[in-house]
Amino acid sequence: MMDWAYLFEIALNGVASGGLYALAALAFVLVYKATRVVNIAIGEMLMIGAYLFFAFAASFSLPIWLAVLGAVLGTGLLGAVVERTMIRPLLGEPPISVFMVTVGLASILVGLVEIVWTADQRRLPEFLPKTPVMIGDAFLAPKVAYGALVALVLIVLVLLVFRFWRGGVALRATASDQAAAYSMGINVPRVFSLAWVASAMIAAVAGIIVGSIGGISSSMGVFGLSVLVVVIVGGLDSVLGALVGGVFIGLVEALAGSYLGGEYKLLATFVVLVVVLMIRPYGLFGTHEIERL
Amino acid sequence: MPDAPRPAAAVSSSPVLQVESLTLAFGGVRALGGVGFEVAPGSITAVIGPNGAGKTSLFNTISGFYRPSQGRVLFEGRDITRLPAPQRARLGLARSFQNIALFRGMTVLDNIKLGRHSHLKANVFDALLYLGRARREEAELRRDVEERIIDFLEIDHIRHAPVSALPYGLQKRVEMARALAMQPRVLMLDEPVAGMNREETEDMARFILDVRDEWGVTVLMVEHDMGMVMDLSDHVVVLNFGQVIAQGAPAAVQSDPEVIRAYLGAGDVGALRDKLRGAQATAAQA
Numbered sequence: 194m195m196d197w198a199y200l201f202e203i204a205l206n207g208v209a210s211g212g213l214y215a216l217a218a219l220a221f222v223l224v225y226k227a228t229r230v231v232n233i234a235i236g237e238m239l240m241i242g243a244y245l246f247f248a249f250a251a252s253f254s255l256p257i258w259l260a261v262l263g264a265v266l267g268t269g270l271l272g273a274v275v276e277r278t279m280i281r282p283l284l285g286e287p288p289i290s291v292f293m294v295t296v297g298l299a300s301i302l303v304g305l306v307e308i309v310w311t312a313d314q315r316r317l318p319e320f321l322p323k324t325p326v327m328i329g330d331a332f333l334a335p336k337v338a339y340g341a342l343v344a345l346v347l348i349v350l351v352l353l354v355f356r357f358w359r360g361g362v363a364l365r366a367t368a369s370d371q372a373a374a375y376s377m378g379i380n381v382p383r384v385f386s387l388a389w390v391a392s393a394m395i396a397a398v399a400g401i402i403v404g405s406i407g408g409i410s411s412s413m414g415v416f417g418l419s420v421l422v423v424v425i426v427g428g429l430d431s432v433l434g435a436l437v438g439g440v441f442i443g444l445v446e447a448l449a450g451s452y453l454g455g456e457y458k459l460l461a462t463f464v465v466l467v468v469v470l471m472i473r474p475y476g477l478f479g480t481h482e483i484e485r486l
Numbered sequence: 487m488p489d490a491p492r493p494a495a496a497v498s499s500s501p502v503l504q505v506e507s508l509t510l511a512f513g514g515v516r517a518l519g520g521v522g523f524e525v526a527p528g529s530i531t532a533v534i535g536p537n538g539a540g541k542t543s544l545f546n547t548i549s550g551f552y553r554p555s556q557g558r559v560l561f562e563g564r565d566i567t568r569l570p571a572p573q574r575a576r577l578g579l580a581r582s583f584q585n586i587a588l589f590r591g592m593t594v595l596d597n598i599k600l601g602r603h604s605h606l607k608a609n610v611f612d613a614l615l616y617l618g619r620a621r622r623e624e625a626e627l628r629r630d631v632e633e634r635i636i637d638f639l640e641i642d643h644i645r646h647a648p649v650s651a652l653p654y655g656l657q658k659r660v661e662m663a664r665a666l667a668m669q670p671r672v673l674m675l676d677e678p679v680a681g682m683n684r685e686e687t688e689d690m691a692r693f694i695l696d697v698r699d700e701w702g703v704t705v706l707m708v709e710h711d712m713g714m715v716m717d718l719s720d721h722v723v724v725l726n727f728g729q730v731i732a733q734g735a736p737a738a739v740q741s742d743p744e745v746i747r748a749y750l751g752a753g754d755v756g757a758l759r760d761k762l763r764g765a766q767a768t769a770a771q772a
Contacts, residue, residue: 366592
């Protein structure tokens with residue numbers, strides 16, 4: 194006999210943690226849309242955000258809000274430096290070269306974290322409210338619930354900014370046709386920087402939330418693996434895909450984890466990935482690109 | 487198609503665009519070898535030439551996509567050779583593309599409004615709160631775009647349509663509308679009527695004339711349709727193998743032996759044609 198209340202609770206938790214996937218996937222899609230770069234280091238940028246927060250909040254004992262701000266700005270700066278020094282020089286090179294550079298970037302970031310903070314797991318200072326959240330009869334872990342709330346607010350904010358601000362319009366135009374955007378007076382290199390900085394900042398917030406739920410370590414970049422699944426399922430260049438895919442993968446992981454056992458989480462996720470790739474290779478909401486020679 | 491002679495007065499003052507011994511090479515291939523000409527304000531100037539003559543390379547160099555290895559581009563007397571494309575756009579140099587380069591997935595109106603992008607100043611907070619500058623700029627842009635450009639180009643009925651759903655001729659027109667939204671001093675059109683039927687071509691020719699006559703915008707175009715070039719242009723520049731082989735009034739250029747040779751490929755094509763004609767005549771007699 195199926196326990197509906199239990200299922201509801203599991204689903205709710207899945208959706209909530211899916212919110213974090215959605216947020217991180219949004220960071221990935223932003224860079225891909227604007228610059229066509231597959232940033233494999235997205236999980237590691239998340240990690241840098243979490244560690245910077247750890248440094249500001251725990252080591253320097255700054256107030257939480259200041260530590261968050263510092264971590265977001267610091268990671269944004271990292272995004273700018275990465276774009277300027279590693280990505281822009283590769284403009285016009287084959288996508289696989291740029292992809293490999295981001296693989297290297299991931300290793301460099303892990304190495305940096307291990308040099309500065311060692312490979313030990315650490316706990317972030319508690320700052321999310323501790324009262325359990327009840328939705329109907331379903332119980333939601335407070336960290337997961339508030340984390341999802343923060344993710345939701347940030348996602349809405351990002352979408353509004355890119356909908357109504359002309360920088361967002363410039364980004365969409367660049368994503369659509371670089372040459373036309375350039376001739377329209379849009380500073381395409383600056384749009385590239387903007388995309389990387391914004392992506393890094395969003396990743397930082399996601400990293401802080403992920404870290405405060407599960408602790409931080411130099412291997413927390415594997416979170417990026419699930420994010421990759423999310424964006425491939427949703428479609429690399431689709432914001433809607435990132436959001437729907439995030440929630441969907443969160444749900445799949447939660448259901449598989451509870452009904453099949455924790456070791457089946459990744460298996461289920463990758464089965465979904467394979468199925469989606471077989472049916473819609475460009476993702477659920479991705480652009481079906483026609484290569485013209 | 488209108489064929490009234492253009493007023494000579496408009497072509498007399500100092501050039502709005504000057505190209506001086508422009509040289510551009512891709513590796514060992516020399517796309518442009520010392521190209522020079524002037525565009526008079528208020529004129530319609532056409533660049534013609536056989537395929538691969540360097541017309542589009544010339545356009546890309548003038549609009550800032552390519553850096554020439556030698557030579558200068560002057561816009562209203564100012565040297566813009568080293569300026570990046572977006573800044574040239576801000577100065578008033580707008581262009582369209584040979585293969586339509588619209589922002590797919592956006593509506594006609596959004597595409598046109600993007601033309602004004604570089605002139606807007608509202609920042610992210612203005613935009614989010616939709617206050618002050620953002621509201622004022624948006625209202626102003628809407629009025630200008632809707633009342634002038636959309637009416638002018640007769641695309642009112644498709645303003646909310648996604649551009650990717652439009653037929654080719656209309657897409658070309660939307661691209662021109664977007665260029666006009668940039669408030670250009672010089673409008674550069676890369677093959678504005680390529681692939682169009684007779685009717686669409688005549689519409690476009692009328693728009694090009696009106697842009698010059700009513701809006702006072704100087705037009706520089708690359709075009710293959712000889713009929714249209716000869717009807718519309720005040721000045722024709724002929725390129726072949728990256729060099730100017732002739733320039734001047736349409737009639738003069740048309741009868742230039744060098745130009746005829748470039749288009750027909752030496753004299754033997756003429757000889758071939760005579761031979762064919764002779765053969766046909768013999769066949770008809772028999």
